Amino acid sequence: MSDTLPQLPSGWTAPEAFASFGSFTAPNKRAVEPVGPAFLAHARRTLHGRTWSEDEK
Amino acid sequence: MSTVIGIAFGNTTSSIAVEKDGKVEVIANQDGDRAIPSTLSYVNTDEYHGAQAKAQLVRHANNTITNFRDFIGKPFENIDVSNCHASAHPFNNDGEVAFKITANSEEILSVEEVVKRHLIKLIDSASDYIGKPIDGAVIAVPTDFTEAERKALVSIAEKANLKVLQVINEPTAALLAHASAGNHLPQDKITVVADFGGSRSDGAVIASRGGMFTVLATSHDYTLGGSNLDEVLIDFFAKEFQKKFNTDAKSEPRSLAKLRAECEQTKKTLSNSTSSTIAIESMAGGYDFHSTINRLRFEVASRSVFEKFTSFVEALVKKTGFDFLDIDEILLVGGTSQTPKIANALVNLFPESTKVVAPVTDTKAINPNELIARGCALQASLISSFEQEQIDESIEPVVTVAPHLTKSIGVQITNGTDKSDILTILEHDTALPIRKSKIVVAPQAGDALVAIFEGEPEIVVTRIEAPKKDESAPADDEESDWSEEEEDDEEIREKIVKAGKKLAEIGLEGVAPGAKIEVILNITKDLKLQVSAREIGGNGVAVRGVVA
Ligand SMILES: Nc1ncnc2c1ncn2[C@@H]1O[C@H](COP(=O)(O)OP(=O)(O)OP(=O)(O)O)[C@@H](O)[C@H]1O
Ligand SMILES: [Mg+2]
Numbered sequence: 001m002s003d004t005l006p007q008l009p010s011g012w013t014a015p016e017a018f019a020s021f022g023s024f025t026a027p028n029k030r031a032v033e034p035v036g037p038a039f040l041a042h043a044r045r046t047l048h049g050r051t052w053s054e055d056e057k
Numbered sequence: 058m059s060t061v062i063g064i065a066f067g068n069t070t071s072s073i074a075v076e077k078d079g080k081v082e083v084i085a086n087q088d089g090d091r092a093i094p095s096t097l098s099y100v101n102t103d104e105y106h107g108a109q110a111k112a113q114l115v116r117h118a119n120n121t122i123t124n125f126r127d128f129i130g131k132p133f134e135n136i137d138v139s140n141c142h143a144s145a146h147p148f149n150n151d152g153e154v155a156f157k158i159t160a161n162s163e164e165i166l167s168v169e170e171v172v173k174r175h176l177i178k179l180i181d182s183a184s185d186y187i188g189k190p191i192d193g194a195v196i197a198v199p200t201d202f203t204e205a206e207r208k209a210l211v212s213i214a215e216k217a218n219l220k221v222l223q224v225i226n227e228p229t230a231a232l233l234a235h236a237s238a239g240n241h242l243p244q245d246k247i248t249v250v251a252d253f254g255g256s257r258s259d260g261a262v263i264a265s266r267g268g269m270f271t272v273l274a275t276s277h278d279y280t281l282g283g284s285n286l287d288e289v290l291i292d293f294f295a296k297e298f299q300k301k302f303n304t305d306a307k308s309e310p311r312s313l314a315k316l317r318a319e320c321e322q323t324k325k326t327l328s329n330s331t332s333s334t335i336a337i338e339s340m341a342g343g344y345d346f347h348s349t350i351n352r353l354r355f356e357v358a359s360r361s362v363f364e365k366f367t368s369f370v371e372a373l374v375k376k377t378g379f380d381f382l383d384i385d386e387i388l389l390v391g392g393t394s395q396t397p398k399i400a401n402a403l404v405n406l407f408p409e410s411t412k413v414v415a416p417v418t419d420t421k422a423i424n425p426n427e428l429i430a431r432g433c434a435l436q437a438s439l440i441s442s443f444e445q446e447q448i449d450e451s452i453e454p455v456v457t458v459a460p461h462l463t464k465s466i467g468v469q470i471t472n473g474t475d476k477s478d479i480l481t482i483l484e485h486d487t488a489l490p491i492r493k494s495k496i497v498v499a500p501q502a503g504d505a506l507v508a509i510f511e512g513e514p515e516i517v518v519t520r521i522e523a524p525k526k527d528e529s530a531p532a533d534d535e536e537s538d539w540s541e542e543e544e545d546d547e548e549i550r551e552k553i554v555k556a557g558k559k560l561a562e563i564g565l566e567g568v569a570p571g572a573k574i575e576v577i578l579n580i581t582k583d584l585k586l587q588v589s590a591r592e593i594g595g596n597g598v599a600v601r602g603v604v605a
Contacts, residue, residue, distance in 0.1 A: 002217060002498045003470040004497065004498045005469070005500055005505040006469060007502055007503060008564050012338065018563055018564075019561065019562045019602060020605050022559075022560065022605075023560065024464065025460070025487060025511060026546050027463060027584065030458070032269050033272060035270065035432075036435075036436070038242070040440070042269060046455070055227045
């Protein structure tokens with residue numbers, strides 16, 4: 001079975017087809033473990049202020 | 058290229074490992090041991106290490122030093138000496154922990170000196186095997202090691218001429234080794250790492266999110282370990298010996314030491330075989346002792362100890378507030394985790410969806426005794442090309458402390474693989490910033506709604522009524538006991554994700570029926586959620602927006 005999107009209700013409108021309802025629940029501060037390849041990439045991004053898309057290039 | 062290794066340093070045993078060309082090898086020392094007893098012994102002018110030192114516990118207990126790892130960086134008043142009752146006793150040397158050795162002459166060895174000598178032996182074995190001097194190591198410690206204790210370990214290592222590149226947590230090292238070996242490092246999952254060692258048990262609940270690990274909870278039991286199982290066997294055989302020869306094998310330290318060594322061996326044998334013999338020449342009172350025990354008998358005698366291992370894991374999960382269904386995996390670590398009963402009991406306790414990783418439940422599982430050293434070796438090779446300054450900088454809180462999602466975020470779907478309303482894209486406890494996408498399918502009838510919600514987990518219980526049994530049928534005791542269980546209605550518990558708070562909606566008009574749609578969630582450094590959706594391969598443009 002595939003994960004299927006619901007049908008767009010008739011009459012649905014939003015400016016530029018996007019509607020915002022409110023932001024996600026406030027996050028918690030926790031420490032990630034400084035271990036593994038993904039962490040090293042994270043450290044690089046954090047220390048050099050790069051964004052995800054820049055890092056992927 | 059520098060030569061770096063991983064070191065697992067337990068109170069009971071230590072292991073060393075090295076990564077080469079993507080493969081990790083656990084190094085055997087000169088005696089051929091991969092689990093090297095963390096033991097030093099002094100006899101006359103000789104120093105023994107590892108298994109050879111441990112063997113001296115029978116004849117030279119007072120000059121044999123064991124169980125010292127947990128003393129690192131602690132003042133005497135804070136240590137628990139109870140694990141050293143059958144070996145050299147630690148004493149209070151001006152507030153510091155030290156041992157008095159009377160081999161050749163009387164010598165006082167601080168715990169630092171003991172740790173240093175132990176590390177030197179481990180490094181020797183590693184460089185012997187690799188054929189090069191060791192330039193650095195990653196060492197693992199339990200999660201309850203304080204910052205000061207970690208620093209103390211690093212400075213002792215320095216005195217042993219070993220550069221510690223990084224000190225990492227044992228459960229994380231174990232999980233890194235396990236996930237790397239299975240090639241599922243990037244998978245999102247919740248793992249309970251249960252480390253059952255010789256003298257203590259340590260647990261951690263770890264969220265893996267795209268290869269990043271976050272420890273959500275930990276627990277420790279300093280009175281539970283493999284030695285509790287040894288004690289059961291000691292009592293078991295001492296009773297038998299008493300009956301046979303009317304002699305107490307436990308009253309004389311040397312007899313007890315012999316019995317303890319053989320019982321540990323018997324216990325290990327019972328992990329692989331269903332029965333084991335035990336033979337001790339001149340065990341006590343000049344009598345030889347020969348006996349056998351089968352696994353079942355051992356399991357019955359150790360029932361209360363086994364229950365403690367199981368409740369340890371149960372209590373840890375309860376502490377997190379997770380349901381058992383939230384636990385994707387239980388990774389068993391430590392020498393004691395090779396005991397089949399421990400893994401089997403967890404399989405019985407947890408739902409089928411929780412994978413118990415241990416040799417008895419998974420033939421591909423890495424030896425639980427080697428996981429920590431392997432993880433350390435992997436980490437060592439990952440960071441070996443960095444300057445120490447870079448490594449130190451990357452483990453500072455400005456890098457490691459990050460906001461984590463408290464709730465999952467996903468897209469609404471109509472006919473998923475379970476009864477969920479939401480296909481999760483970002484799991485709860487994911488470190489931010491993050492960017493992730495998933496592919497869903499457009500409805501058959503026209504335009505698609507991409508609705509982004511927070512997910513609310515829900516446990517759905519389905520009762521399946523058992524067929525009524527014939528009440529009048531007579532049954533003997535045993536049978537009625539059995540059928541009582543059968544009679545119970547069966548409960549099927551399932552975890553699903555319901556729609557919680559709505560965050561955003563995108564209208565995708567003009568998509569082909571059944572088209573593949575990529576939904577991308579991107580939470581930026583300043584915690585803005587960007588949503589975008591696009592038809593894959595279609596000519597429609599992506600629709601995107603920022604949730605405010
Ligand atoms: N095959 C086996 N089956 C059962 N138990 C085993 C087996 N191999 C080793 N053990 C037990 O594992 C324990 C040592 O485990 P491990 O090496 O993980 O301990 P450690 O982490 O050094 O110890 P500690 O918990 O004291 O710090 C010992 O009690 C040993 O008897
Ligand atoms: Mg351990």
